Amino acid sequence: MAKIIVVTSGKGGVGKTTTSSAICTGLALRGHKTAVIDFDIGLRNLDLIMNCERRVVYDFVNVINEEATLKQALIKDKRCENLFILPASQTRDKDALTKEGVERVLNELKDMGFEYIICDSPAGIEHGAFMALYFADEAIVVANPEVSSVRDSDRILGILQSKSRKAEQGERVIEHLLITRYDPHRVARGEMLGVADVEEILATKLLGVIPECQSVLKASNQGVPVIHDTESKAGKAYADAVARLLGEQVEHRFLNPEHKSFFQRLFRRTA
Amino acid sequence: MNLLELKSADLESIQQELAEKVAQSPAFFQRSPLVFGFEQLAEPEQNQLDLAELCSICRNLTLLPTAIRGGNARLQGEAIRLQLAVLPKGRSKNSETSEATAPTAEPEQTPVATSPTRIITTPIRSGQQIYARGGDLIVMAAVSAGAEVLADGNIHIYGALRGRALAGVQGDENARIFCTSQEAELVAIAGQFMVDEVLRTNHWKESVQIYLAGGRIQISPLPKQN
Numbered sequence: 001m002a003k004i005i006v007v008t009s010g011k012g013g014v015g016k017t018t019t020s021s022a023i024c025t026g027l028a029l030r031g032h033k034t035a036v037i038d039f040d041i042g043l044r045n046l047d048l049i050m051n052c053e054r055r056v057v058y059d060f061v062n063v064i065n066e067e068a069t070l071k072q073a074l075i076k077d078k079r080c081e082n083l084f085i086l087p088a089s090q091t092r093d094k095d096a097l098t099k100e101g102v103e104r105v106l107n108e109l110k111d112m113g114f115e116y117i118i119c120d121s122p123a124g125i126e127h128g129a130f131m132a133l134y135f136a137d138e139a140i141v142v143a144n145p146e147v148s149s150v151r152d153s154d155r156i157l158g159i160l161q162s163k164s165r166k167a168e169q170g171e172r173v174i175e176h177l178l179i180t181r182y183d184p185h186r187v188a189r190g191e192m193l194g195v196a197d198v199e200e201i202l203a204t205k206l207l208g209v210i211p212e213c214q215s216v217l218k219a220s221n222q223g224v225p226v227i228h229d230t231e232s233k234a235g236k237a238y239a240d241a242v243a244r245l246l247g248e249q250v251e252h253r254f255l256n257p258e259h260k261s262f263f264q265r266l267f268r269r270t271a
Numbered sequence: 272m273n274l275l276e277l278k279s280a281d282l283e284s285i286q287q288e289l290a291e292k293v294a295q296s297p298a299f300f301q302r303s304p305l306v307f308g309f310e311q312l313a314e315p316e317q318n319q320l321d322l323a324e325l326c327s328i329c330r331n332l333t334l335l336p337t338a339i340r341g342g343n344a345r346l347q348g349e350a351i352r353l354q355l356a357v358l359p360k361g362r363s364k365n366s367e368t369s370e371a372t373a374p375t376a377e378p379e380q381t382p383v384a385t386s387p388t389r390i391i392t393t394p395i396r397s398g399q400q401i402y403a404r405g406g407d408l409i410v411m412a413a414v415s416a417g418a419e420v421l422a423d424g425n426i427h428i429y430g431a432l433r434g435r436a437l438a439g440v441q442g443d444e445n446a447r448i449f450c451t452s453q454e455a456e457l458v459a460i461a462g463q464f465m466v467d468e469v470l471r472t473n474h475w476k477e478s479v480q481i482y483l484a485g486g487r488i489q490i491s492p493l494p495k496q497n
Contacts, residue, residue: 201415203413
């Protein structure tokens, strides 16, 4: 049975697309047949981060409007065997998405044997975001450790549990909290909300904490999902999050400031 | 608004049936407005009916007669004298198939069958609004900033109250708010309210009860347990 997972946040710029690309790649690398759908119609980004922008011929809206088949529109990832991308349309707007159309595409993906379908939600709580979350079985809510982002995540969690199809059927969408751009040094200085604070405010199970890391920007610009950068902290943290999503028990890392060793300090001073 | 469809002018049996109905869910009928329907009452009985007496029976049962629907010229004149509104005849519903010939109180909204208390077990998120009409509200999780909880009665929150809580919204000055951690944006009881700035200096993040005393909101800590 395919699992539909929406990556959402309410607020923009917190790392939804970065997370979608990392999570879908991570799942595919673990051998699961995975599709990722860009719901951000009109502000197409996922294809850039997945480095397939030059291979987009047909898109999600074409498939919904039956101008192309799903097989024609799906782009096979160059780095992983099991990963397919369904890009958004850049020339249309979010109203092009219909509930029936989205449902048909999702059902078709299920029939094709996909195990995981990742829906990369646009920011906001309007039609596009609603379409992305409506059919979800699970949700990864991305938040930055900062009050306005946490407030928006709280709002989107409320919408998930009241407006989604699961909610209409009297069930609950499984919630996962992913905190991105976490800087333990700033938390220690009291400039940033700590993991415990965010977890307490949102009362949601923590899937992972992605530390602020230069590798993320580099990965986005190069079009390589950061999870491929197995040396970077963010890459390791995303790999841990994927493992937890698959039900494994993995301890959280990068939550506390690293103490530089005597030699590192010495080196820094003399350099 | 409840509709009392009369089928007989026998005030004694009306009183008895109504009293039973009210006893089933007292909170639902508490000061709830009532409309008398005369469409199913025969003409001779309409002439007999003592409307003033009927009103006082209802008032004794905490109902508030506010209008009549249908009725002949005599009843309509009587209603105006008693300062009740006269509504035009409704579409005739032949839903009354029950064998009861005596009047039945027919609430237009289904009343909460057992208890008017509303229990919420999941967090109340920013942007959500929960209203416990006609009773208490119990929340077994946190109320987030930007969320709003309202009740005609008391509000109990077993978690942090970070949003707004309004108890006694229909004017019950005895309503209270209880919460495990007071971090509210606003609290109100029977229309009297207190905002964030004052709340921050008043047992912030403590277990408290909030109530009205002398028309002002009071916040006092709950007794500590060992």
